[in-house]
Amino acid sequence: MSAPSSMPKRPSDPLDLVDVDGLLTDDEKAIRASTRAVCAELVDPHVMEWYERGELPVVRELAREFGKVGLLGMHLEGYGCAGTSAVDYGLACLELEASDSGIRSLVSVQGSLAMFAIHRFGTEDQKQEWLPRMAAGEAIGCFGLTEPDHGSDPAAMRTRARRDADDWVLTGGKTWITNGSVADVAVVWANAGEDHGGIRGFVVPTDTPGFSAHTIHHKMSLRASVTAELTLDEVRLPAEAVLPDVQGLKGPLACLSEARYGIVWGSLGAARSCLDAARRYSMERVQFGRPVAGFQLTQAKLATMAVELQLGQLLALHLGRRKDTVGLRPEQVSVGKYNNVSKAIEICRTARTVLGANGVSGEFPVMRHANNLESVLTYEGTVEMHTLVIGQALTGESAFR
Numbered sequence: 001m002s003a004p005s006s007m008p009k010r011p012s013d014p015l016d017l018v019d020v021d022g023l024l025t026d027d028e029k030a031i032r033a034s035t036r037a038v039c040a041e042l043v044d045p046h047v048m049e050w051y052e053r054g055e056l057p058v059v060r061e062l063a064r065e066f067g068k069v070g071l072l073g074m075h076l077e078g079y080g081c082a083g084t085s086a087v088d089y090g091l092a093c094l095e096l097e098a099s100d101s102g103i104r105s106l107v108s109v110q111g112s113l114a115m116f117a118i119h120r121f122g123t124e125d126q127k128q129e130w131l132p133r134m135a136a137g138e139a140i141g142c143f144g145l146t147e148p149d150h151g152s153d154p155a156a157m158r159t160r161a162r163r164d165a166d167d168w169v170l171t172g173g174k175t176w177i178t179n180g181s182v183a184d185v186a187v188v189w190a191n192a193g194e195d196h197g198g199i200r201g202f203v204v205p206t207d208t209p210g211f212s213a214h215t216i217h218h219k220m221s222l223r224a225s226v227t228a229e230l231t232l233d234e235v236r237l238p239a240e241a242v243l244p245d246v247q248g249l250k251g252p253l254a255c256l257s258e259a260r261y262g263i264v265w266g267s268l269g270a271a272r273s274c275l276d277a278a279r280r281y282s283m284e285r286v287q288f289g290r291p292v293a294g295f296q297l298t299q300a301k302l303a304t305m306a307v308e309l310q311l312g313q314l315l316a317l318h319l320g321r322r323k324d325t326v327g328l329r330p331e332q333v334s335v336g337k338y339n340n341v342s343k344a345i346e347i348c349r350t351a352r353t354v355l356g357a358n359g360v361s362g363e364f365p366v367m368r369h370a371n372n373l374e375s376v377l378t379y380e381g382t383v384e385m386h387t388l389v390i391g392q393a394l395t396g397e398s399a400f401r
Contacts, residue, residue, distance in 0.1 A: 014279065015272060015275060015276060015279075015306065015309065016310070017306055017307075017310060018310050018314075020313045020314060020317065023317060024087075024091075024317075027088075028085075028087055028088055028091055031084065031088045031091055031092060032091040032094070032095055034069060035069075035071065035091070035092045035095040035096065036095045036098075038065065038066070038069055038071075039095055039096060039098070039099040039103070042062060042065055043062075043099040043100065043103055044099055046058075047099055047100045047103070047224050047368075048362050048365075048368065050102075050223070050224040051100070051102075051223045051224045051362075051368050052223075052362065053223075054217065054218075054219065054223045055223075055224075055226075056102065056106070056224050056225055059106065059140070059179075059182050059226055060137075060140065060182065062103070062106065062137075063106070063110070063137035063138075063140055064136070064137040064138065065137070066106075066107060066137055067135060067136040067137025067138070068136075068137070070082035070084075070135075071092055071096075071107055071111075072107060072110050072111050072115070072134060072136070072137055073110065073111040073115040073116070073119070073131065073134060073135050074088065074089055074092065074111060075088070075089040075111070075112075076111070076115060076116065076119050076131075076135075078131075079119070079127055079128070079131035079132050079135060080131065080132040080135035081115075081119075081131065081135045082135075085320075085324045086320045086323035086324045087317065087320035087321065087323075087324060089261075089262065090261070090262065090264070090265035090316055090317075090320045091265065092107075093107070093108065093263075093265040093266040093269070094265045094266060094268050094269040094272070094316075095269060096266065096269065097265075097266035097267065097268075097269035097270050098269030098270065098272055098273045099269075099273075100224050100368070100369075100372065101222060101225075101266065101267075101270055101369070101373065101375065101376055102222045102223070102224040102225030102372065103224065103225075104262070104266040104269070105178050105225050106178070106179065106225065106226075108259050108262045108263070108266070109141070109142060109143055109178040109179050109259070110134060110140065110141055110179065112255070112258035112259040112261070112262050113141075113142075113143035113187070113256075113258070113259050114134065114141025114142060114143050114179075114185065114186075114187050115130075115131060115134050115135070115141060116255050116258045117143065117187045117201060117243065117251070117252075118130055118131060118187065118203060118243070119131060120246075120254065121201060121243040121244070121245040121246040122203065122243050122244075122245070123240065123243075123244055125240065126203050126243075130185055130203065133184075139185060140182055140183045140184055140185075141183055141184070141185045141186070141187065142178060142179040142180045142183035142185075142186045142228075142230075143177070143178075143186070143187050143255065144159075144174035144177055144180075144186050144187065144188035144189060144204075144230050145157075145174065145189050145252050145256075146174060146175055146176050146177070147159065147173060147174055147175060148173060148175045148229075151176075151382075152381070152382055152384075152385050154189070154199070154249060154252060155199070155249055157172070157189065157190070157191055157199070158173075158191075159171070159172025159173065159174065159188070159189070159191065159232065160172055160190055160191055160192075160193075161190035161192040161196070161200055161202065162193070163192075163196065164236070166238070166239045167236050167237060167238060167239065168192075168202065168236070168237045168238075168239065168242060169235065169236050169237070170188060170204070170210075170232045170234075170235040171232055171233065171234055171235070172190060172232050173229065173230060173231050173232065174188065174229065174230040174232075175216075175229045175230070176216070176227060176229075176379070177213070177227065177228050177229070177230050178225060178226065178227055179226055179228075180213045180215075180226065180227065180228025180229070180230050181213040181214060181215040181226055181228035182226050183206050183213070184205065184206055184207075185203060185204065185205055185206060186203075186204045186206055186211070187201055187202070187203060187204070187243075187255075188201070188202045188204050188232065189201050189202075189251070189252050190232075197247030197248065198247055198248050198249075199247070199249050199251065199252070200242055200243065200247060200251075201242070201243035201246065201251050201252070202237060202241050202242055202243065203241050203242075203243065204232075204235060204237065204241065208235050208236070208237065209235070209236070210232060210233040210234050210235040210236065211230070211231070211233075211235050212230070212231045212233070213228045213229065213230050213231070214228060214229050214231070215227070215228050216229060220371060221372055221374050221375040222372055222375045253330075256380055256381065257328070257330060257333050259380045260333045260334075260336070260337045260381060261319070261320075261323065261328070261333055261336070263337050263340075263341060263376060263380055264315070264316045264319060264333070264336035264340050265316045265340075266376075267312075267337075267340045267344040267373060267376055268309060268312050268313055268316060268340055268344060270344055270348065270369040270372060270373055270376075271305075271308075271309050271312070271343070271344035271347040271348060271369075272309060273365050273369055274305075274347055274348040274351035274352075274365065274366045274369050274370070275302070275305045275306060275309055275347055275351055277351060277355070277364050277365055277366055278301075278302065278305070278350075278354035278355060278366070279293075279302055281354060281358070281364070282298050282302065282354055285356075298354060301350050301353065301354055302354070305347045305350055305351065308346065308347060309343075309347060311343075312339065312340040312344070315335075315336055315339060315340065316336060316340060319332060319333070319336050329393075330389060331389050331390055331392070331393035334381070334386040334389040334390050335386075335390060337380070337381065337386055338383060338386040338387065338390065341373060341376055341377050341383070342377070342383065344373055344376075345370065345373045345374070345377060348369050348370035348373060349370055351366050352367060385400075388400055
């Protein structure tokens with residue numbers, strides 16, 4: 001077998017050393033490009049201001065614009081949803097989070113939690129009422145699972161649903177709810193008691209009497225995102241508000257798996273932005289008479305970051321291809337979130353050191369992404385919980401209790 005006549009050219013994209021792009025189809029690249037263009041126009045010029053202010057004042061405008069290009073619930077079929085592949089959705093999440101984790105959270109909670117729950121477990125009437133408007137960004141959804149005293153252990157939730165004649169009455173509270181105080185509809189999980197199926201999901205219009213939401217302030221992470229506490233004070237719902245096709249924790253856990261899959265990709269977007277900022281800065285910043293990119297320690301940092309980024313991309317792509325063909329097991333999603341978020345945080349922190357003191361400046365995206373990823377590491381399953389999921393898959397022993 002003869003050797004190639006000439007050496008391959010250097011990569012056109014220095015951040016794609018192993019040519020992951022060569023594994024993508026033209027259609028996948030087109031979705032990535034269109035998402036990147038939308039973010040470049042609508043998000044990137046403003047996101048640092050939103051982050052500094054600790055608010056997302058244009059959340060409804062963004063939702064409508066994202067709806068116009070098919071980003072909301074894009075991996076769902078019908079009801080105005082784009083029906084794209086899991087890989088397409090993952091690439092979109094990567095580009096959204098390259099702009100900001102809070103922006104990706106807006107899209108993920110809308111599509112992979114609220115819309116997915118209704119699409120998978122809801123009645124036809126529930127789907128027809130909510131999904132087309134949510135896909136268009138005309139209605140915003142949130143997902144009420146986490147409680148002040150119960151995050152990683154949702155089975156112990158205190159929110160209760162009781163029957164009163166034909167109605168359901170919900171009482172309790174949820175916290176750290178993305179989109180909560182701007183949502184038009186909330187998918188709320190409550191304990192209905194053993195006689196009524198245990199944990200049940202409810203589709204709750206947020207203008208229902210007894211429902212209230214209060215924005216959480218003073219966050220040091222995910223500041224360009226709306227986060228709220230939900231209060232349910234004797235919220236009376238008709239019988240048809242319940243999600244009929246699921247009982248128990250498998251309902252919310254199925255939704256969380258969808259959201260975690262998006263994080264597998266999205267976290268790499270934050271990492272890519274930080275690596276790109278560090279690489280460019282290192283070639284422009286001159287110390288001791290030469291660019292800092294010319295020093296061995298700097299190149300070692302850049303090489304380590306680049307390799308970890310590419311390995312994370314290959315893992316995400318592999319999981320995406322499997323999701324599109326045979327589906328994913330829970331521990332496979334946990335491997336993806338555990339690895340990619342952890343590595344993304346390391347990349348952001350290392351990139352900060354390359355930028356020196358400038359790494360903490362809002363003129364660069366690095367500290368913002370690093371702070372955001374601290375939240376991403378925790379939500380949709382803490383790193384400790386995913387460690388135990390992987391451990392159980394390895395040993396057959398549950399170490400959760």
